[in-house]
Amino acid sequence: MVTKPTAGPRPAGGIGQSVRDSLVVAKRNLIRMSRIPEMIIFGLIQPIMFVVMFSYVFGGSMQIGTSTDPSVYRNFLMAGIFAQTVTFATAGAGAGIADDMHKGLIDRFRSLPMARGAVLTGRTIADLVQTALTLVVLAIVALLVGWRVHEGIPKALGAFGLLLLLGYAFTWIGALIGLSVRTPEAATSGGLIWLFPVTFISNAFVDSSKLTPWLRHVADWNPFSATVQACRELFGNPGVSTSTAWPMQHPVWASVIYSVLIVVVFRTLAVRKYRSATA
Numbered sequence: 001m002v003t004k005p006t007a008g009p010r011p012a013g014g015i016g017q018s019v020r021d022s023l024v025v026a027k028r029n030l031i032r033m034s035r036i037p038e039m040i041i042f043g044l045i046q047p048i049m050f051v052v053m054f055s056y057v058f059g060g061s062m063q064i065g066t067s068t069d070p071s072v073y074r075n076f077l078m079a080g081i082f083a084q085t086v087t088f089a090t091a092g093a094g095a096g097i098a099d100d101m102h103k104g105l106i107d108r109f110r111s112l113p114m115a116r117g118a119v120l121t122g123r124t125i126a127d128l129v130q131t132a133l134t135l136v137v138l139a140i141v142a143l144l145v146g147w148r149v150h151e152g153i154p155k156a157l158g159a160f161g162l163l164l165l166l167g168y169a170f171t172w173i174g175a176l177i178g179l180s181v182r183t184p185e186a187a188t189s190g191g192l193i194w195l196f197p198v199t200f201i202s203n204a205f206v207d208s209s210k211l212t213p214w215l216r217h218v219a220d221w222n223p224f225s226a227t228v229q230a231c232r233e234l235f236g237n238p239g240v241s242t243s244t245a246w247p248m249q250h251p252v253w254a255s256v257i258y259s260v261l262i263v264v265v266f267r268t269l270a271v272r273k274y275r276s277a278t279a
Helices: 015-035 039-062 070-103 105-110 119-143 154-182 185-191 195-199 212-220 223-235 253-274
Strands: none
Touching: 015 105, 039 105, 039 119, 039 185, 039 195, 039 253, 070 105, 070 119, 070 154, 070 185, 070 195, 070 212, 070 223, 105 119, 119 253, 154 185, 154 223, 185 195, 223 253
16 A cells, blocks of 8 residues: 655745745734833833923924924924834844844744745734834823824824834834844844934924035935925924925825835845845
8 A cells, every 4th residue: 555645844935825924923023022011111111201302301492483382393293203213113123133043043934934034024014013002102192292183083094104114114124134233232233323313314303494405405305204294294293394305395105115115125135134144
């Protein structure tokens, strides 16, 4: 009697397989995050501190248009704080992947019949969920300090969608950094160093028209500024830039285009690095 050999694991392939594998990895990371609540708590404290400090420490000395009213600055500020919060999640994404590399988990995942890139996609999806929860809490705090939406709920939801898309795009930069360094500490440092000029040479915290000409040009074409400008338009908040730069004239489209390009470029680079990275 001839016994039919048992089939081994099928090689991963196809969009359906990739989606399933990515969701499994995302679930694993979400469970891990839920078991370390201090990660979520500390992730919430920093943006809340930024809201309170910028609103009450700098609010009275900032001029938006012709107004020095602190409440005007608080409404101007929140789009920038939201955008900064979602982009700073990059450092956490990089540190998490670097930690998995350091512990040898990435090598174990690569030995399994999984879709290429599923480990990284799952990680970025989990970080996106955490970022969304952070935005919810931050929006509540913003409402408590006087921030308001003036263009209706649908446009506000659209603004939050742009913020999450930007945050998701930047987590792919964090993924590439995490795969390129040897320790989680290095990934955290590497993930923050470049974020400070990106977020501060922008229209997030000051009116870009107050910057020197060359800095204003950089700020107006900064992908971060495009999302901030789009959010201010969609929220109906003050301080919308009157610059003639294309991203400032068409901020919603610019935000989407920038974010999609970042995802395409850095996902490609991260998946390529994932294939060859060693702990």
